Amino acid sequence: MAQLPGIISRIIGKTNNQAYKSPYGVQGLLYRLVLIMASTIRLEDLTHQLLSELLTKMHIHNGAFVLITEEGKIYEVTHEGYTSAPEFDEEEIKTLLNQPNTLVFEEYVSGSLRNIMRKLHAAVVVRLHTEKENIGLLILGRKTSFDYSYTALDKQVLEILAPEAAIAVQNAQSFEEIRRFNITLEQEINNATSELKKSNEEVYKKNVELAKMGERLSDANDKLKSLDKLKDEFISLASHELRTPMTAIKSYLWMVLQGDGGKVSEKQTEYLNRAYKSTDHLIVLVSDMLNVSRIESGRITLNLTQTKLDQVVDDVIAELTPRATELDIEISAVPNPSLPQVLADQDKIKEVLINLIGNAFKFTPKKGKITISLAQKDGMVETTISDTGIGIKKEDMPKLFQKFSMVGDSTQRAQNAQGTGLGLYICKSIIELHGGKIWVNSPGIGKGTAFTFSLKISKSSSA
Structure with missing residues (x-):
């Protein structure tokens, strides 16, 4: 699966023009398919979701x-x-499995393969296999759109998917075997318990049997833990490997937009800007997924140092001021030079501030204000990011720090369509790793919002 980002990068590099004319987004489709394969372990759910x-x-x-x-x-x-x-006839399926390449009905004028595909109502047949064995076939019918033909881009997407789907199916098969084994094992334990109640003479024999079953259950549990670890590692690896080519694509798009490759027409600029924004959004998605994977697997580490939060706030404001100017939003900090230092990972806290201020940007109208203030309270330094935005309903507040949570009505969610639903979850996780807390207050709709997080004062600072 680690090769998938490289393949995506090469496909996008070779087929940009086709991709824009395609009725679907290649990057988006491949990303959704990867997400399905990474998060779905039951075989029936996996195949149905991929087909859908x-x-x-x-x-x-x-x-x-x-x-x-x-x-x-x-x-x-x-x-x-x-x-x-x-x-499906097994002999016909074997015939199709023996073909090394993807089969497209329109490419065969006559012959047995065309007859088999016609019988199966198949427009495309893709072989699913690993290095060691055949897994099966992906059979697709005619297109429902005006142009019924499968394009070269369609075929490339399917050939990218095939080996990854084969591995995902194998993993799902392994999970299914373990699940069925657990069901059988549970039935065996119930039967054994029933027999123990009926006959005291068989107590010793049944206890030995149960001990053996316990060992088998432990082995099965270890296998399930191993599968779960593989899933987490896959998400982490896929996210990490996707980020590098996406960053390269973004850089090349920027160079083209700046005219490094020659003059760009107004229409081309429009298309390139769309691609640039989509790539930037995908990089954010990938980075958030990578952060969540690291947090949930316990692999995130903190580089704790003596930190002046007012200096970190000033740095973040300087970095985000151009964006605020572009949005016509005033951003400022309330000075508090007497604050003690905290023990924190400056990069992680900066990430939290950028996330929270970026969230405020999304829901604060033009001419609005965003204010960052710091205060000392009960051995903690509290940082508050308040805005004059649209506010939050009281009933929506408990959902805010959950994964993939987006609150508000349909209009507000549409404004936040470029979000991942992971930002506040990541903020909460980082602050809690520091031993602090994060919370939100809002007087109601149209009255703004204030996010606050607390960090412990450094012992050396308080001394």
């Missing part, structure tokens, strides 16, 4: 995953868009 995403975004009438055993027997068929459950 492909059929919806690529405008395909129907599709199916046909999965086989090591002996080549069909054991699982997941389908979407068919009027009735499709039936």
